[in-house]
Amino acid sequence: MRTSFITLVVAALSAVNAQPVKRDGGVDDATVLNFALTLEHLENAFYREALAKYDEKAFEKAGFHSWVRDRFAQVGAHEAAHVQFLSSALGSQATQPCNYSFPHHDPKSFAALSQILEGVGVSAYTGAAQFISNKDYLTAAASVLATEARHASWVASTVNGGSGWSGALDIPLTLNTVYTLAASFITSCPSTNPALPVKAFPAVSFGDKPTPGSTATVTFTSTVEASTPLYAVFFTGLSQIVSPIQNGKAVIPSGLLGTVYAVVSTNDTIANDGNIIAGPAILDFPFNAQGQLITY
Known part of the structure; x- marks a missing residue:
């Protein structure tokens, strides 16, 4: 089930809009933080909407232990905290949440998609770290990265029955490749959001x-x-x-x-x-x- 749904999600990426977002100059700390906040908004919405849709009985019917949903609720709370943390750091410059569409239809497909999103989040923070010049921001990003990695490992191994890692080293992704993956779930965004220097590649x-x-x-x-x-x-x-x-x-x-x-x-x-x-x-x-x- 896990592997087949990952294939389904990859196929859904063909809907990505390949038009670039307007560039507004170099990649500074605020840009990196807003890029991270864009992803955290997405994850926050993903967990909030799914947990409102699937109750504990739905998880048990899908074959999960009763406590799995509670752990997902904790993960969702972490993502909400990440949104608050980054929004506070950015103040009036903070990007606002978009509208999203997530291709899951039951707790199993939700768990499979969670594994993908958490994994992309880890690769996103790993790849973007090079652009952060403020050491305090870098430390904060590393703290968020570590938590995202714990999420990814737990979902992959405990929930989906796979491995909690792919190897000794994780994969850093570029800003554009991360945005390409994230954009497939975004249907629209506020026009007032700060422009990010990114574009989505074709699928x-x-x-x-x-x-x-x-x-x-x-x-x-x-x-x-x-x-x-x-x-x-x-x-x-x-x-x-x-x-x-x-x-x-x-x-x-x-x-x-x-x-x-x-x-x-x-x-x-x-x-x-x-x-x-x-x-x-x-x-x-x-x-x-x-x-x-x-x-x-």
């Missing part, structure tokens, strides 16, 4: 059930000339693994485990916001306690 998919070592069909809307060499780049830990795209297909590298983000890039060495043209896709390769890939 990409790697077939229905991609597995490490297999050849996958890479589907996306290209924004470059047909003759431009393109590469599938797989983010795992602090590493990027590049695979050429030939005739619309790419080999998924062997040995990948856990959560992997994949993009399409025009660069054969490293993918960044300057050369990514599609993605990221979220790929999930579950593994057992012996570190072996689980196949279905």
Whole structure:
């Protein structure tokens, strides 16, 4: 159930609007905090709406222990606290919540989507830390990051029965790749919100059930000339693994485990916001306690 729903969510990313948000200059501390607040607003709304929809009986009917909903309520309270914390730090500059649409229909699909959102949150804070110059803000962001990582680990392992991590190192994502993933759940935002220097890339998919070592069909809307060499780049830990795209297909590298983000890039060495043209896709390769890939 967990893996199939992750595939469903990735497919939903095809609805992302690829138009860039108006840039307002460099990335300063306020911009980074507002970027973080944008994500926290999203998570706060996600938990608030879902917990209002699914009561304890719904969780028990879905096969969860009675205390699982209570833990999710604690996670939701943390996200609300993060919103208050960042809003207080930003004052009148704080971005306001948007309107959202989350593709879940029962507690199981809610839990699967929670795993995705918490994982993206961890990668977002990890990737954005480099832009923070104020050490007090950096310490605060690290504190939030640690809590988000605890959320992600608990949901993945205790609730969804998977691993609480993907490896020794987590994946940092760029501002644009994070926004691409978040934008698929945002339907509209207040026009008065501060502009963020980000854009959403077109969606990409790697077939229905991609597995490490297999050849996958890479589907996306290209924004470059047909003759431009393109590469599938797989983010795992602090590493990027590049695979050429030939005739619309790419080999998924062997040995990948856990959560992997994949993009399409025009660069054969490293993918960044300057050369990514599609993605990221979220790929999930579950593994057992012996570190072996689980196949279905």
